[in-house]
Amino acid sequence: MKALKAVRGMHDIQPNDTELWRFVEREIKAVLQQYGYQEMRLPLLEMTALFQRGVGENTDIVEKEMYSFLDRNGESLTLRPELTASIVRAGIEHGLFYNQIQKIWSMGALFRYERPQKGRSRQFHQCSVECFGVQSPASDAELMMICARIWSRLHVSEYLKLEINTLGSQIERQAYRMSLVDYLTPYTNDLDEDSQRRLISNPLRILDSKIPLTQDILSQAPTMQDYLGSESTAFFEQICILLDQRQIKYHINPQLVRGLDYYSHTVFEWKTEQLGSQGTVCGGGRYDGLVEQLGGKATSATGFAIGFERLLLLLEATLVKDRLLKKEEISVTLVISSPESIPYSMDLLESIRNHFPKIEVLSAWSGSLKSQIKRAYAMGSQLALMIGDQEVSGKTITIRFLKEDNKTETITKQALFELLQNQTVNHNNIESLSAD
Numbered sequence: 432m433k434a435l436k437a438v439r440g441m442h443d444i445q446p447n448d449t450e451l452w453r454f455v456e457r458e459i460k461a462v463l464q465q466y467g468y469q470e471m472r473l474p475l476l477e478m479t480a481l482f483q484r485g486v487g488e489n490t491d492i493v494e495k496e497m498y499s500f501l502d503r504n505g506e507s508l509t510l511r512p513e514l515t516a517s518i519v520r521a522g523i524e525h526g527l528f529y530n531q532i533q534k535i536w537s538m539g540a541l542f543r544y545e546r547p548q549k550g551r552s553r554q555f556h557q558c559s560v561e562c563f564g565v566q567s568p569a570s571d572a573e574l575m576m577i578c579a580r581i582w583s584r585l586h587v588s589e590y591l592k593l594e595i596n597t598l599g600s601q602i603e604r605q606a607y608r609m610s611l612v613d614y615l616t617p618y619t620n621d622l623d624e625d626s627q628r629r630l631i632s633n634p635l636r637i638l639d640s641k642i643p644l645t646q647d648i649l650s651q652a653p654t655m656q657d658y659l660g661s662e663s664t665a666f667f668e669q670i671c672i673l674l675d676q677r678q679i680k681y682h683i684n685p686q687l688v689r690g691l692d693y694y695s696h697t698v699f700e701w702k703t704e705q706l707g708s709q710g711t712v713c714g715g716g717r718y719d720g721l722v723e724q725l726g727g728k729a730t731s732a733t734g735f736a737i738g739f740e741r742l743l744l745l746l747e748a749t750l751v752k753d754r755l756l757k758k759e760e761i762s763v764t765l766v767i768s769s770p771e772s773i774p775y776s777m778d779l780l781e782s783i784r785n786h787f788p789k790i791e792v793l794s795a796w797s798g799s800l801k802s803q804i805k806r807a808y809a810m811g812s813q814l815a816l817m818i819g820d821q822e823v824s825g826k827t828i829t830i831r832f833l834k835e836d837n838k839t840e841t842i843t844k845q846a847l848f849e850l851l852q853n854q855t856v857n858h859n860n861i862e863s864l865s866a867d
């Protein structure tokens with residue numbers, strides 16, 4: 432029989448890794464809370480038309496990456512390849528955009544049929560952060576500050592560089608697109624195959640090409656800057672001023688266009704050199720046209736998405752992960768010498784959990800003394816609670832201090848609780864002193 436395996440490009444997140452996932456999720460949520468963002472949870476499946484209209488027919492996603500199928504009613508559905516279109520769909524459906532500012536985040540799994548490699552999988556995860564109803568460039572700058580704050584909390588600021596660009600208004604972009612096509616058309620045969628196709632379908636994406644000859648040709652091409660009106664220029668400059676004021680470093684990259692159709696004015700990416708060619712950890716921009724395009728009334732909108740897999744790879748590659756997950760909780764492990772100790776021990780552990788909700792209370796309930804103690808070390812416990820016949824009959828506990836030369840002591844339950852109480856208090860003090 433053929434072995435059952437996960438679908439290619441779709442990965443299990445194993446118990447050893449989920450702690451880091453939860454840590455990163457928690458930090459990101461804490462920052463978003465500070466800026467007044469609220470969570471939205473959305474279906475994994477949407478009508479295919481949503482992404483065709485929302486992401487754009489001529490994008491990589493819609494052209495070749497979507498998992499689409501007909502359901503039993505013959506309706507075409509798609510596993511969501513991104514979150515923004517779904518958030519906008521839901522916002523319109525529930526009337527969230529009527530003269531209101533909405534700050535929304537959503538996290539979860541996305542699906543794209545791509546060639547799996549490091550930092551690129553077919554099921555991956557994003558946190559998408561969207562601000563609706565604010566026309567000011569301050570909201571774009573604020574989004575970049577949110578990112579900067581997240582990087583700082585995760586200790587990866589030094590590895591992530593911000594690149595920004597402006598695509599101007601729709602009218603300015605159209606004029607630029609025409610001049611770019613005029614410039615590139617005589618070189619059609621020298622362009623790579625993808626770019627030849629894009630010359631007709633989505634010419635701005637050619638700027639994004641990694642092919643050296645295409646890049647050579649582009650070096651003399653007209654730039655978006657030449658087509659920006661004074662309002663667009665001022666909008667972009669205001670973002671730069673706000674970033675400068677907060678000393679957030681950025682590089683203006685006139686070639687930055689982003690893969691999705693719906694952007695206007697601001698686009699930005701946070702990139703790292705630590706992950707090879709999948710170096711973009713986060714991307715975003717302004718998409719003032721999307722709400723209207725999907726059937727709502729015209730609404731200013733700007734947002735970004737962080738790719739979890741790449742962010743976690745960065746935490747691992749830079750060894751920041753080990754620092755972040757240094758065990759801080761108080762942990763105790765039960766070690767029993769025989770099954771007869773189980774009823775007494777079970778009572779004791781449940782009672783510890785009742786009184787100390789923050790203490791991790793571990794037990795294996797079986798195995799040799801040696802293997803149980805080994806496990807207590809491996810789990811990072813500070814204390815082993817050793818229970819044998821003597822402890823059961825005397826209603827005591829022999830504690831072993833695993834981090835202090837294995838000092839042992841036999842004490843009453845009351846004394847144990849006092850000890851745990853003191854440890855918890857000390858622990859909290861250390862925490863509150865170190866928070867700045």
Ligand code: ATP
Nearest residue numbers: 545550551552555690711712713714736738740741
């Ligand atoms: P790329 O150019 O690398 O394909 P993209 O422009 O398609 O990225 P977006 O749709 O803007 O990416 O998504 C934002 C972020 O989501 C990316 O910066 C990346 O971190 C992550 N991401 C996108 N596609 C994948 C994937 N297939 N596997 C893992 N992460 C991904």
Ligand code: MG
Nearest residue numbers: 491492545690
């Ligand atoms: Mg892509």
